[in-house]
Every structure is written in C-alpha cells, then in structure tokens.
Amino acid sequence: MGKDNKLHIILLGRRNSxxxxxxxxxxxxxxxxxxxxxxxxTDLVKRSYEIPDFASVIFIDTAGIDDTGALGEMRVEKTRNAI
Ligand SMILES: Nc1nc2c(ncn2[C@@H]2O[C@H](COP(=O)(O)OP(=O)(O)O)[C@@H](O)[C@H]2O)c(=O)[nH]1
Ligand SMILES: [Mg+2]
Incomplete structure (x- = not known):
C-alpha cells in the first residue's frame, strides 16, 4: 500500500487539550x-508510526481548532486543509 493510502489519524481539539x-x-x-x-x-506535525501488530499509520498533530487572531486563523485553516 502506498504512503498516501495509509490510515491517517488526525488529532483535533482545543489548545492545551x-x-x-x-x-x-x-x-x-x-x-x-x-x-x-x-x-x-503551529505547523502541522506528520509522523509515520507503526502500530504494533496492526499497521503503519500517519499521525497528524494540529494547532488548536480554537486558535484566534490573524495567525491563529491561518493555523485553523491549515488544520481544515489537513482534514
Ligand atoms: N494533567 C494532565 N496534563 C496534561 C495531560 N496531557 C497533557 N497535559 C498538559 O497539558 C498541557 C498542554 O499539552 P499539549 O500536549 O501541549 O496540548 P496541545 O496544545 O493540545 O497540543 C501541557 O502542559 C501538558 O503537560 C494529561 O493527560 N493530564
Ligand atoms: Mg500541540
């Protein structure tokens, strides 16, 4: 299975959760x-991770979906794009 076909697990939530x-x-x-x-x-963090006895997945860490201000809104937009 190609890299892009891997299961992507994206972490969503408020800042500091x-x-x-x-x-x-x-x-x-x-x-x-x-x-x-x-x-x-701030930026998305993507990492391949081998879940033992399961599969190789890609974790995506994101900024908080409640981020505010001009920069915060750009971060939230990046998160939306990742979804
Ligand atoms: N008490 C407690 N604190 C936690 C837990 N998970 C994270 N924290 C703390 O909460 C703060 C925010 O964690 P972080 O992982 O940076 O949150 P993020 O902003 O959602 O990525 C840090 O000070 C962590 O040490 C938890 O399960 N229990
Ligand atoms: Mg974080």
Missing part, C-alpha cells in the same frame, strides 16, 4: 513540542 502529549505518548517519541502555553503547536 493534550494533543501533542498524546502523540508523544503513543509513539514513545518526543515528536511534538508540549507546553502549558496555549498555541504551542
């Missing part, structure tokens, strides 16, 4: 920056 922490915990890698500052994740 723990999306980046979850992707780091699931993959056991420090892929996405985690902090208590809302709006830490």
């Amino acid at each position: 723990g999306k980046s922490s979850l992707i780091n915990a699931l993959t056991g890698q420090n892929i996405a920056i985690v902090s208590d500052v809302a709006g830490t994740t």
